[in-house]
Amino acid sequence: MKKNKIRSFSDNIRQMFILYAIIPTFLIACLCMALILGIWQYTVHTTNHSANAKISNVLEKVVETYANEVSRLSKDATLITEPIDTDKLVEIKRSMYKLSSKTKYAAKLYILDSELNSVFSDYNQMPGFLIDNTCYDWGIIRKIRENPQSISLKITTGKEQVLCIGTGIQDQEEVAGYIVVTIPAKEFQLLLTQVSPQTIITDENGWVYLTNNYDFQDLLGRFVRKYEYSEGFIQYKAKEYYLLQNSICNGMLRVYTITSHDMESRMFYIMGVFILFIFTAIVIITYFISGKVAKKSTRDIYKIAEAFEQVKKGNLERYLDIKSSAEFKEIGEAYNLMLDGLKNNIKENKELTRYAAFAQVKQLEAQFNPHFLFNTLDNIRFMSKIDSEASDKMIVALSTLLRYSLSDAEEEIQVEEDIRYTESYLTILKIRFNRRFTYEIDIEEKVKKYLIPKLMMQSIIENAVKYGYAEEDTLHVAIKGFEKGGNLIFICKDSGAGIREDTLRQIRENLQSPVNKTNHHGIYNIHRRIQLMYHGDYGVTLESKLGEGTVVTLTLPIRMNLDL
């Protein structure tokens, strides 16, 4: 997106780190957890179901086998009506043995007459719940009496749990007797150990027939009523279970299978917390480390960026020294080469400029010489006829001046020395114009040691003389030199004719242009010289009023000859 501000390279690397490394790993870990949880739940579910099915099948088959036997025998009313002879007894017993070995679960057979007296007993002792023949309507007998034609099932909970399968013996629409098969719960005890989930077998009201789990029983020995009709993952007494129930034998028996997964769910919980903890730690660590790594791997980029920043500011001395990787090394070397090239270019440019400026200055310096020389020589010729002493003086001054101007040694000279030569020049002028020319020089003492371009004052005085005599007879030139605001200021004030306003404006404009467009060379040349030599807010300003004279102000930097 455009509105996002441009991030730094190391931030990008860090973000990539988090986005493509941590988040996917975290998601995959969570997914794996969920997958494991799902598979585990499925396993619990299937093992429980298969265990339940196994026990239900066995139980149902056994009950069905004996129920068939009971109903087969019940068809035979002669069992009650006639005494049982030996053959019949053996036949009944043999059949029971066969069933026992077929089902592998032994049962006892009892045949009672309508008065509950034993007609046939598989066992020496009658069980307690069948003993008392005074009590009809209790337990299995009551159930048979309620429904004599069909098979009744009843669990008796006494000292031991016994499953009774019974039916009535019908004789001419009357209940003539009862057949009961009993299977003690302990017969199935081995079966329960063959499956991993815990099992509870109850009757339709939840009374426990057989169990190897005692948590899900209430005080009276019933399956806890709250979960009687529950299935699936449940919580009971703060523990986790998977519970499954199955109704068999027409709903007269129920098989519950219970898998305790308390340990597992606690383990999952701990694992979840653990993984979360580790990931939090990893996220925190990578958050900091990724910053460092990113910084480390992008250190060279920052070096390069910083070097470019320095170049932008004009510092060309910032070289790169990168050895971390081949690519960056290449960049660094190329950069260094580029920097060297740049520096060479700049140096050459500077030299060229200096040569040009020097040539120009020389040319500008030379410009006043022929006029002055011609005028002075003409004067000397004239003066030699009138006043030989004066002409002699002029010749001395001129020669001093010429020597000075021709000496190329330095372009700059101390103020006091320049003033000395200026006075020579003024002497010449004084002799030439006599009373028509007066001058005064006022230079501050401390200014005298400063350096200025030589022959500059002469040009200004020359200029004043050149234009000052236009309408006046006499000319007074005052020269002042002082220090002001960190600059060296020279003022040359003349009492000449002044300059017309439009001419003045023209001259001022001309001073700003790099090429002289007028024929006023003097002032322009000085200004140009100063600008070329010193670069900056230095140069010549001009003020004048027609008929009142002209003020030329020179502004120069303060410079001292450090050799002195």
Place this chain on the structure above:
Amino acid sequence: MKRKIIITVILSFFIILLVGYTISKNNHNVLTSGHQRDELVIYSSHPLDFLRPLIEEFESKTGILVTVVSGGTGQLIERIEEEQDNPYADILWGGSLSSLKSQSYLFEEYSSINEDAIQEEFKNNEGMLTKFSDVPSILMVNTDLIGNIQINGYKDLLNPKLKGKIAYCNPAVSSSAYEHLINILYAMGNGNPDEGWDYVKLLCDNLDGKLLKSSTEVYRGVENGEFVVGLIFEEAAAALVANGENIKIVYMEEGVLSTPDCVSIVKNSPHMESARTFIDFVTGYEAQTMVTTELNRRSVRADVKTPKYLKAKDEIKIIHADDELVYEKKKEWIQKFKEIFLDINEE
């Protein structure tokens, strides 16, 4: 593009979690359909082993689901009293006639269909207190520990060798203990309860500060040898005798008070119809027969014989208490016993 992939991954992740969660939630379903059955709540002070076969048969026969709250008689009555405005219990099963009589206002009037078959002395004359069984008070003795000490009646309990070895329960919390207190007052006062208190003092002294909190503690205490002799009701000891434990029942020679225990419908019972069915069931011939043959109790019915191994009633010196007086004095006597017991233990 990148963003889309991330969103897809996260979304699919959440969908997987959601699906997994709903699947595991769906795995827990309660199969309630078609199982709206009648219910019954019974508060009972009978031992659980005693309740089990009767309730099992009741549930099987009627299809009514029974919830049992087990506790001492005093404690259960207190609870019923607290719950008067919004009763939870339907039936109070257990508790002697004398302990219930004073609080008969807590119960609903009901005359069972078996009332005609009940012995004359156990008829429901009060209207709300149907008698369930005949419970003589007896002494149970641990034959392993008794040695040469002779115990034939109350007077033998004052033997200094038995000091601290007598299991007796606080009559304020157990109806069987209260029965014994009445029995003591009448037997030792020769028919005048006021004269019996001297013996009570001596007995309390020989208890050596040990007063138990429920009748269960009494017979368990004697059974496991913590005590040598216990003051208890016949059935608790008889069950142990029938189990072949080394326990002997002693009918006090000074006289045995035999009071029936009751089964009553709690006033404004939430399952009135089931409660009536239950009263009819426990007073019925079959249940009463089971009570005598399997559960060692004396039936209140005239047509059910006493089990052979319990001493016939005419061989025991039976004494009778003045029901009216006992009813009147219940609180006073319990208080008096408490004072005597505390006095002796402070000394």
